[in-house]
Amino acid sequence: MNKIKSIDDLRKMKKDLEFGMNIREKSNSPESLVQIRVAMATCGIASGAREVMNAMIEKIEKDKIPAVVTQGGCMGYCYAEPTVEVKVPGKDPVVFGYVSPKVAVEILEKYVLNGELIEGIIPTNYQSINQ
């Protein structure tokens, strides 16, 4: 694919973008997308949250995984940054701590696609300092 340099190039590649979306959504309606939130406050950013988010976006794009990644605020788990919250439709959200780009890919491959739990889950009974 040619490099995208302008809004016109973007307009031209819109069809390809829609094609990619269709592949992801054919077997999954939009509301069944897995919601992934990467905590992106000062603590997360300094610990490598940006690299984690980039790794997840690249993996989702490459493998057309039915998931959407967004940034979130500090959840109070500063000690375990970078943290990632994964909400699989129909399941309770799970927060993973100490996530590296490698672990981020593992979360997608093992937990999101196969429902297999991996190390690094922050227990739901953890309370942050103000709670």
Next chain:
Amino acid sequence: MKDISMHILDILQNSVSAKAKNISLVIDEDIKENRLIVVIEDDGRGMNPQQAERVIDPFFTTRTTRKVGLGIPLFKHSAQQSGGDLRILSAPGKGTTVTAEFILDNIDRPPLGDVANVFVLTLSSNPDIEFKFRYIFNKNEYTFDTVEVKEALEDVSLNEPSVILALTEMISENIKNLKN
């Protein structure tokens, strides 16, 4: 923070938390004048003079999840250690402008980093906010506006991974061209 773009990512998050509808990022790099200026402006809830004065205090935060707020203090420290400074202008109900100035050739100035990446990661996570970006290099400039992008992409969402990668590439290419 390894580079300036990470501070930018952090301060953009403050604008998002302040419920801004419009956020603008300006980077002005001028070799002749030996300076690098980063301006982040939003129309969020803003702060009163007392709050604006206290945000440079690491032990002040409006958050409830923790008791420290390090974003602005770290950015200010980074600017000051490279011979510059950071200023905050804010008014309740009007918004906040954070300006950080760096001496370009100061040996302690952190590298700018991947600004295109942090900017696109933020706008993709907040598709309801309009983002503007101006990169000025030696008085030549490149501008990016999410209003135009949304118009071009129509129903394709900004948080679509292929869009995130395409927009990052587009901004990076334009910055590269501006510098060459």
